[in-house]
Amino acid sequence: MGHFPPALPPRPVYREPNPISAGLLLSGIGATAVWFALFGSLGRDLMSYAWWTVAAAISAWVVAAFLTLFGDRGVAVGVAATSGLGLATAVGLVAERWITTNDWPLW
Known part of the structure; x- marks a missing residue:
């Protein structure tokens, strides 16, 4: 009879402990869309709209970083x-105005 090598241990299976689900991803997308709509509605012209959008983006990124570390990563991705x-x-709106009028609209 032949000599067979010893059996190798089974290959490890790596699974995400907290998989991202579509519902949580969509809730992050929806909440952020409302957040940007609220901040954008505070602007009365392109300059104020752009600055409010920057403020909304910075605050949303802080929330996304927090959710990545301590909350749900699916919502953080959304x-x-x-x-x-x-x-x-x-x-894009600021660039379009700048290109068409040759005037930087944020100052």
């Missing part, structure tokens, strides 16, 4: 992604 999209929208 908050971070939506705040990036909201800030990109404001930057």
Whole structure:
């Protein structure tokens, strides 16, 4: 009879202890969309809208960092992604105004 090598131990299975679910991701997206709508509605022109959006983005990123460390990471991903999209929208509007009028609208 042949000699067989000893059996190897089973391969480890790595699983996320707290998987991200679609419901939690969508709740982060929805809450951040409302947050940006509330902050954006405080602006009366492009300059104030852009600065309020920057304030909303910074505060949302602080919340996303906190949720990443101590809360639910699914909600944190939704908050971070939506705040990036909201800030990109404001930057796009500022850039469009700057390009078309050759006047920097934030001062």
